[in-house]
Amino acid sequence: MKSLGDSHIEALRWCGNPDVGAFVFTVMRTLNDIRQDIDRLSERRADVLNRLSAGHEPELAAEHQRLEDEIATLWDEQRHTRAMIRFGDREAIIQRARHDERLSRAA
Numbered sequence: 001m002k003s004l005g006d007s008h009i010e011a012l013r014w015c016g017n018p019d020v021g022a023f024v025f026t027v028m029r030t031l032n033d034i035r036q037d038i039d040r041l042s043e044r045r046a047d048v049l050n051r052l053s054a055g056h057e058p059e060l061a062a063e064h065q066r067l068e069d070e071i072a073t074l075w076d077e078q079r080h081t082r083a084m085i086r087f088g089d090r091e092a093i094i095q096r097a098r099h100d101e102r103l104s105r106a107a
Contacts, residue, residue, distance in 0.1 A: 031085075034078045041071050 045067040052060050087093060 028081060028084060029077070031078060031081055034074055034081065038071060038074045038078070041067055041074070045071065 045064065048060055048064045048067060051057075052064060084090075
């Protein structure tokens, strides 16, 4: 990652950004990309489980748990991406609902 120069950091602070180290990326991965990652990790998990069946090894057990957590995170990402594709951005939906609520109260 490129480092920001001191003048850029000062400019960002002047603009009101409290922390310079955090960046927000709005790029959404495709469902195919997510599915490929799930498949890749699932194959790795199967290999780890096969090796664990031969005998318990703490390192393999830890890797299995890490893989389970990553796969669960990817399934959550896939559900979120499908919802975004079907219904649109969550913040935009909430904003429209609040606007409609204000209009109905004003009427």
